[in-house]
Amino acid sequence: MTEPRYDVIAIGNAIVDVMAACQDELIEELGLSKGGMTLVDSARAQELYDAMGPAREISGGSAANTLAGLSALGAQCAFIGQVAADQLGEVFAHDIRAVGIDFDTPPRDREPPTAxxxxxxxxxxxxxxxxxLGASQYLPPVALDAEAVAAAKVLYLEGYLWDPEEPRAAMRRAIEAARAAGRKVAFTLSEVFVIERHGDDFRALIExxxxxxxxANHLELAALTGESDFEAGIAxxxxxxxxxxxxxxxEGAVAVAGGARAEVPAEPIDKVVDTTxxxxxxxxxxLYGHVNGEPLERCLRRGAIAACEIISHYGARPEADLRALMAEKLG
Structure with missing residues (x-):
């Protein structure tokens, strides 16, 4: 096996978060569901974008957020995801490369626009x-860089992207490439509704x-196993x-590996601002702890510390120096 070039390579939705302050009156005027999340089509997205005041734009998406955290900790990472050849596509590419993540997926030169x-x-x-969701749902298998996948210690896949046909096929090819190279495959279940739609696929991959x-989180564990009791689901x-x-x-987190079990509490926090x-x-x-061969409990502690930093502020990208934070908390 050749020496890996990356610690983690991920495939996921390439989304740009566009955030703007507004008054409650605008929420009512636009007919929005305050505090909720709604999927919208291209026309509605443009209408809402036009109605926004000055906005902050930063690349997001579940797997891309994970890579941003890994990169902040010092890991070498690469991302595979689809954007369009438009302004927000350039924002996504700039942001993810600016934090040291390789991103070479060619943009689409046609509709739909970037997610x-x-x-x-x-x-x-x-x-x-x-x-x-726009262009992110149209990642074709031909866009997969199999050599890059084979050059990473871990291939990390985002369950959200299993729904559309093209990226699902790309992820299956990526699993084959990782397996052929003797690499590990990590998978995040993402959300209960994803399991409701594709649970049979996920169970087959596991089997x-x-x-x-x-x-997984505790709700996803129950949805995947059919066990409402947490310990029964783990078992x-x-x-x-x-x-x-x-x-x-x-309530913290649990990990089981090779029959060994570790459990950590959530990190203490004064105020939860945003769980995104x-x-x-x-x-x-x-994953940072895992690719560096750390014990299971220490890997969990790293996860809890990183999660605590994120929920202390708005946005899904770290604002504090994660390496310094880990050094302070873990010694």
Whole structure:
């Protein structure tokens, strides 16, 4: 096996978060569901974008957020995801490269435009999100860089992107490339509704031994296993994957690997500001420890520390120096 070029390569939705402050009156005027998340089409996305005041634009997406955390910790990372040849596509590419992540997927030169999540923030700090998935859903298998996949210690896949046909085929090819190169495959279940739609696929991947590291929260664990009891879900799933990582929000996290189990509490925090990206950054901390051969409990601690940093502010990208934070907390 050749020496890996990357610690982690990820495939996921390439989304730009567009965030702007507004008054409650604008929420009502636009007919938005305050505090919720709604999927919107291209025309509605443009209407909402035009109605926004001065906005902050930063690349997002679940797997890309995880890579941003990994890169901040010092890992070498690459991202595969689809943008369009438009302004927000350039924003996404700039932002992800600016934090040291390789991103070489060619942009699409036709509709639909780059995915965006339009976020209206009212004075009470409520975030009203409107997501247009756009070009991110059209990642073709031919865009997959199999050599880059083979050159990473871990291939990290985002469950959200399993829904559309093209990226699902690309991810299956990526799993084949990683397996052929003797690399590990990590998978995040993303959300209960994804399991409701594709649970049979995920269970088949697990049964076939194609997933080495599986990330879930307690709700996703129940949806995947059919077990409402947390310990029963762990018992049902842990023998089937080499590393199982399950988060429990304020109750901390559990990991089981090779029969060994570790558990950590959530990191103490004065005030939770925004939980967006908490799971993404937990995965970043855990994976950083994992690719560096650290013990299971220390990997979990890294995940908890990274997640705590994210929920202390708005946005799904770290603002504090994660390496310094880890050094302070872990010694």
């Amino acid at each position: 965006r999540c339009l976020i209206f923030v009212t004075p009470d700090a409520q975030r009203t999100m409107n997501t247009f 076939d031994g194609l997933i080495d590291i599986l990330f 049902a799933l842990s023998p089937k994957v080499p590393v199982l990582v399950v988060t429990r929000s304020a 990206g908490a799971g993404d950054l937990f995965a970043a901390g855990f």
